[in-house]
Every structure is written in C-alpha cells, then in structure tokens.
Amino acid sequence: MLLFPHMEFVEALQTRFGNKFKEQEILAKHVNFRIGGPARYFVEAVSSQDIVDAVALAKQFAEPWFILGGGSNTLVADAGFAGLVIKAANRQMKIDGPRVIAEAGVISAAVARASAQAGLRGFEWAISLPGTIGGAVRGNAGCFGGEMKDNVESVRVLHDGVVKTLLPAEIQFAYRDSVFKHSGNDDVVLDVTLLLKPGDAAEAISALEKNLAGRKASQPLGSSSAGCMFKNFEYTSDTDITELAGQHPVPPEMLARHRLAAGWIIDQLGLKGTRIGDAMVSETHGNFLVNKGAATADQIVQLISLIKMKVRDEAGIELHEEVQHLGF
Numbered sequence: 001m002l003l004f005p006h007m008e009f010v011e012a013l014q015t016r017f018g019n020k021f022k023e024q025e026i027l028a029k030h031v032n033f034r035i036g037g038p039a040r041y042f043v044e045a046v047s048s049q050d051i052v053d054a055v056a057l058a059k060q061f062a063e064p065w066f067i068l069g070g071g072s073n074t075l076v077a078d079a080g081f082a083g084l085v086i087k088a089a090n091r092q093m094k095i096d097g098p099r100v101i102a103e104a105g106v107i108s109a110a111v112a113r114a115s116a117q118a119g120l121r122g123f124e125w126a127i128s129l130p131g132t133i134g135g136a137v138r139g140n141a142g143c144f145g146g147e148m149k150d151n152v153e154s155v156r157v158l159h160d161g162v163v164k165t166l167l168p169a170e171i172q173f174a175y176r177d178s179v180f181k182h183s184g185n186d187d188v189v190l191d192v193t194l195l196l197k198p199g200d201a202a203e204a205i206s207a208l209e210k211n212l213a214g215r216k217a218s219q220p221l222g223s224s225s226a227g228c229m230f231k232n233f234e235y236t237s238d239t240d241i242t243e244l245a246g247q248h249p250v251p252p253e254m255l256a257r258h259r260l261a262a263g264w265i266i267d268q269l270g271l272k273g274t275r276i277g278d279a280m281v282s283e284t285h286g287n288f289l290v291n292k293g294a295a296t297a298d299q300i301v302q303l304i305s306l307i308k309m310k311v312r313d314e315a316g317i318e319l320h321e322e323v324q325h326l327g328f
C-alpha cells in the first residue's frame, strides 16, 4: 500500500516528465472558452510515448485522467479537475504519397494546409476547424460537407495499455460520434493516417481560402467559445418536429436531410443574445455560447439549461450537448 499516494504520484510524474509536469495548472489557458479552474496534475505530452507513459502512471496510481487536445470542444468546471490532464502536444506529421500521417496533437488546420500544399485533395474542409486531429477523430468533426470519416484510413490508439491500429469500421464513425465517445471507452488516439487524393496544389489552396472566408462570414470567430454547443437534431418521422414546424417554416435542405440545425432552432425561439452574466448566446450563430470576458462555467451551464428547457417546452425537441464537460 502507498503511504503518501499523492506525493509518490507527483514524484513519479516529476521524474518522468520534468518541467513538462505541473501542479494546479489553470485550464482556462488551455481551452477556447477561456473558462475553468486548475488541473491538480498536468502533463504536456510532446510524444506519443509520453501519452502512453502518462496514462500508465495515472492507472498505476488509480488517479482519474483526461486527454486534452486543443481544448476547442471542452467546458472545464470552475473548480477544475482533481486528476491528471494529459495535453496531447505530440506534433509530428509526415506525407507519404497520398497518405498523411499526423500525431494526435497536430492542429487539424495545419494538416489541411500541409496536405493542400503537397497537392493532396479532400481535406481542405478542415482548414478552419479548431483543435487537434486527435480530438477531430474522436468527435468525427466536420464542416463544409467534409467529415473525418471521409478521410481516415486508420488510427493508432492506446487501448488498455496496448497500442493497436483501428480501421474505420472499428471506429464506428457517425454524426459527431465514434467508438471513442461510447461509454466505457477510454482509448487515446495517438496518430491518424489520412488517405487523400493526389491533385493540383493551387486548386487545393484556393479551396482552403474559400472555406476560410465561408467560416469568417458565418461564425463569431474572435469570441471565446467551444464551437457548436449542441448537436443538430436528427429525426426519423415528421411528427417529431410538428410543434416547431407548425410555427416556423423549416428550410427545405433541413427537411431533406431530416436534420434540424440546433442554431436554427435556437434562433427561431428568439434566444440569440440571451445572457447570464458574461455567458451569452452569440448574436451571429445561435449554437455558439460565448464568453464575453469573465463568464464562469456555472453561468455557461445555466445558459445551457435555459436553452434546453425552452427548446423542449416550446418545440418539443430534446437537444444534446456536443461539447465535452470536464470536472463536473
């Protein structure tokens, strides 16, 4: 039995990670929302082996742990997280013919730019996607008609202490979902292999610029947020949306896809601009909750509840969060 487990854990982390290990690291600095208290233990993992070793130590000392990518889809509690946060900062990338192999900590936009510059087509959609490629795989991130599932050939993960390769069928990609989000799964993505199409670099770069411009026009890019707070609402039968459709004409493209944009629903119910303290529903995009300066996680959570209640009561629709919560 360990007599002073906290001290021994700290000692083990210090020995293995040196100055890449910190105690009481404020997480607000590491997430887009700029909200959240400290991680009791924090390691910046600059290689895939660092991630493997950090997870192994947390398990050995029975400490809770959390893998953080770019923090663009995470809401951290005001009290922080009483465990080990492992920040994926493994950032090696190589291009081999039509394949791009990127470690989990590489920023998705950097992968998009490098691929386009190498004349590889198909990943231009990710140029304006915040966060890491590891986080993007987990949530099957997507925009501008592209999704991770369209590009991933395989993923190397840490699974129960063993490194293994998963193919798309095993990853079970679905709308903003993958096996990594399923309950009980604590696999960590170590690196990703994308299979792209050889093409013209100039055309690829011009597609990047077009996507960037599209993003600037539609989202509050300068604000601190976590992107879309809620998943879009997928429905099977028209009766699922009778209440809402009776009062607000649903755009034909949403009807065709059987998927209502959560931002559109929030907008229809007049919730844009709703504010609790410094937490506000963006005026530009109804599905973005923004931190106007000094918002707390508590205020964001209250705003989430208010939106969900109003959407349930007035539209008969249950919204589900897309953003990951840490420390609640």
Ligand SMILES: Cc1cc2nc3c(=O)[nH]c(=O)nc-3n(C[C@H](O)[C@H](O)[C@H](O)COP(=O)(O)OP(=O)(O)OC[C@H]3O[C@@H](n4cnc5c(N)ncnc54)[C@H](O)[C@@H]3O)c2cc1C
Binding pocket: 032, 066, 067, 068, 069, 070, 071, 072, 073, 074, 088, 104, 129, 130, 131, 132, 133, 134, 135, 136, 137, 138, 139, 140, 141, 142, 143, 180, 187, 188, 189, 190, 219, 220, 221, 225, 226, 227, 228, 324
């Ligand atoms: C302004 C803005 C715009 C956005 N637009 C979009 C958009 O258009 N489309 C879209 O899909 N998303 C969008 N997002 C959300 C976000 O960018 C994506 O979900 C992104 O892929 C998350 O990556 P991340 O590294 O920041 O994840 P984080 O926030 O760091 O983590 C999110 C979750 O992924 C897990 N995770 C992170 N790395 C790994 C890993 N290596 N292995 C296993 N699990 C891991 C974390 O534990 C956590 O549960 C937007 C966000 C912002 C702030």
